[in-house]
Amino acid sequence: MPGPGPEGYDAAPFVPEKADLRRLREAAAGCRGCPLYRDATQTVFGTGEPSARVVLVGEQPGDQEDRRGEPFVGPAGGVLKRALAEAGIDPAEAYVTNAVKHFKFERQERGKRRIHKAPGLREISACKPWLASELRLIDPEVVVALGATAGKSLLGPSFRVTQQRGVPLPLPVPDGAGEGGQEGEGAGALVATIHPSAVLRADAAARAEAYAGLVSDLGVAARLLRG
Template identity: 45%
Template sequence: MHSVSLPIIGTFDAWRDAARDLLSAGTAPEDILWSHGTAAQDLFSDAAPLPRGDRPVIASKAFIQMANLVVWHSDPERFARLYGVLHALQRDKRLLEDRADPRVEKLAKMAKEVSRDKHKMTAFVRFREISAPGTNRRAFAAWFEPSHYITEPTAPFFAKRFGDMDWTIVTPHVTAQFDGTVTFSEGRERPDISDDATEDLWRTYFRSIFNPARVKVKAMQAEMPKKYWKNMPEAALIPEMIATAQARAAEMAAKAPTLAPARAAPILDRLHAEQAERLQTQDQFLTALQGCRRCPLWENATQPVPGEGPLDARLMFVGEQPGDTEDLTGRPFTGPAGQVFDRALSDAGIDRSGVYITNAVKHFKFQPRGKRRLHQNPDRDEIHHCKWWLDLEIERVKPRLLIALGGTALESLTGTRKDLLKRRGQFEETPDGRQLLVTVHPSYILRLPDPALRTEETARFHADVALAARA
């Protein structure tokens, strides 16, 4: 049994040299006892110099890159695992390509964890200025508690980023110092580092860039775990900003600009026309819609729901927005309201495949409630942002008659939903001169609690659809 004790500083180079010697002598993985920092204590270990042989050692670039991450992991078995895979690579040169192999899978997972910890260190180290007698260079110090032994491999990042100042990063494992060159020494306990004058400025900046409308606490904590908060001056502001986020978001919405002024209309029309020219085919249209970021609704929706039907249809039915079923299927009017709609089409003698069916808003807006997603009405800005897509569909289909199903569709097509129930069953003209028939949305019928009223409204809705067919 051979005992190999690797130093805290220079761990990778030491492991690489020891592994090369042992492998060249044909030493099996089970005959090596690895330790880190202190000599291994084992009754059967051999403290003699490591054997060296003349066998060639094969190590691919991919393995070296993986090893240079895994050796910094905190798992005490990391060196043995690495050597075991290196030993196996001498017989199977394609072993690393088999990610189903549990040995390779484990190393890949460890490498990923080290990479993530290095990223956290570069993101969450906070330097504070300290006095530096006898030098013209400014000096800074920081305390950090990494999950793995990553101070040494991460120090070059700080040397490159902060090469114009002297700095010290103290961790429990290793202390890194820079005064033109990087040196390492043993880790230390947390030093007493006072706040400096820049921290108030940093807190002011952090508060100013904090967007209360985008608060997602779980996502934030996944990227910025609480274990780092105590070393970050801005972290003290987070609880208060989260608590007031809803009120601040409402205030921002109230102060947000409304629709563009009239003098901007010609400019917007020209820009929209140029964009529309690039979306002539259905594939181009669908691809562009998938990338729509005109309003925040895309963030939580499963997918946008485009209209469907022939591009020479004489009737275009415009609904409000996708529902839960439509959001999942990617097709309009496939949920409960779609069943009511389909029955009305059938009674009116309309073949659904011969008409164009779409929505004024293309993404599902909802409020999570346990496992359910409760429908929410789109607001004025969301309707306005999505109107560009509806206008493009109307321009491509050129229907003889538009049918507005509900208030959202009516607002999108005419600019107002006022007096919807008084206007239903009547013909109007859109601002661009297209013929429009007003009616309710099928979901309105489904929400009526009175069965008799529901029956009456269903008959009226069927009459409205029949009127569209005759027209």
């Protein structure tokens, strides 16, 4: 099995060439492209049909996703499915994945609870070859970047979700060669929005507004799909 890159942060040696989604998923289970695999339960790869017209890209697996091996099966996933339905996108027709495929966390002091920790730029960059391969195989009409990590993986480290959310952007064609690396613009569109977990983190007074904003941004993606 190939080893990691010189700094221990490169998934590219583990990504098989000319593989379909099933083979990619199998190969990703053995990825050692960054140190996150050491503590995570398993790789959490994307789910959905290769014919999906829309791809939803989140940040990384959470605690429940790490244990179950599927993306967006925790509380944030429930928010996302409800928002998609309200926006007019059938969740069953979307391919769902994350920019980073392993759960990054820290242990709560004197407890067993695992606290989410945002992935860094090196981890985002290391995992990009997997996301690039998914997007090349699916060739979606619309990609929705859910939160800052997804946006940075697709558009580069200067991405700011507060500035670029809710408007159609050209979809980069990722080359899988590091943070922000791309071959140019594809035929599809990208729409950025907040991560559904931001709705859950908002206080009671702001939660309804945060959720409405998520639905509104997803509505932009739905209109693009309707043409």
